[in-house]
Amino acid sequence: MNTIREYIEQMFKGVPVTEETVQLKADILGNLEDKYTALKESGASEHEAIVTVIAEFGDIDELLEEFGVSRVNEQVTKNYETMSESDLRQYIQAKGKMGWNIGLGVLACLTGVAGLLLFLAFQSVLSGALYIGLLFLVGFSVIGIGLFIIEGMKAGELERFSSPYIILPGDKEQFISEQKDYKRSFIFSIVAGVSLCIMSITPILVGALTAVLPILVGVAFSLLLIGVGIIFFTYSGNIWSAYESIKHNGKYVEVIEKETVKHKRNKKVDYVIDEIYWPIIVVIYFVFSFTQGTWAWSWIIFILAGALESTIKSLAGSWDKD
Amino acid sequence: MISSDVIRGYNDTFLLSLLTKGDSYGYDLSRQIRELTDDAYIIKETTMYSAFARLKKNGYITSYPGTVTQGKKRTYYSITENGRNYLKEKRQEWRITKEVVDKLVGGDNK
Structure with missing residues (x-):
């Protein structure tokens, strides 16, 4: 019986390990063992049974071709993880959820600020409005930052999808x-998302130009609209980038070695952009908005920065080629 | 024993035909083929699983994990409506093929 098991192991050596191939291997092994048992019961010797079973196994290449997999250098399958369809589906789901929660975190923080502004607007009729407002700000900021931290920690689990x-x-x-x-x-x-952000200017204008509502209330509503708009960006953007990442990091087994060298160089550029470029943009956004009070339109910096990001990446990419 | 070259085009049809009698799994199907043909044809494992993969891809069969028997969790196969229609076509084709081959190769009944 062990001989049969070893034979199957040998045949499947170097075959990428996926749910499909694992099941196939188990099914075939099961069949051969059944066949072996039946032969033994009908009076065949150990040797005869094994020879017959192995002779009736067939040609593994015929099978692999039908399954669309090719046997590879064993080293390659050891060096790189093989992702099955369900792994990748979970990845897309996790990315989507992450985008959703980060969007919610931003909305929570903005709600905190909006709450503070609302209470400030009614400071004259409500005593202690400043303190209630601050409490509001702190409470929602804690929720928001909590969401960021949780998602940041979860991002580590998705690390394996970020290399080939x-x-x-x-x-x-x-x-x-x-x-x-x-x-x-x-x-x-x-x-x-863009429409919501543009529309967010309306409450501010209404506050500034008419007597319908105080300007602070206008700004508060504007922040909420921006917050909802951002959820649209982060959720759909994350799902989209998950697909993009699969397209780039998911490599066919025959070419993965060659293509990975290129990837390592690009990764350096990505690192610079993710770790340095974006934080600087965020800092500029906050400093500028706080000092100049230009919240209504200064978010445009993110759109500009986003457009610039791909330019930088492609420039860095073309330098690499030279 | 028949050479597998001659019979190549018919493996898919054999399996479909057997599955019309009810859902089954790999070993049982290969055993049935051997017994029905009195050991004249034994289907190879890899041939059978290639056929399963092809039939599945074309939507002629579906597979599902069966319950665990004798410590093994087997994959069961089930014929679909599409599979039945395809089988009907293949049966018709076989009737004609049989006549043609008989006329050209058989010869001795004239």
């Missing part, structure tokens, strides 16, 4: 076509 891994051709095609289908929702979300 082996993907099966069928799965990659599937995800690329799913991304195409998702494009409409993505564009809709971006348009909705």
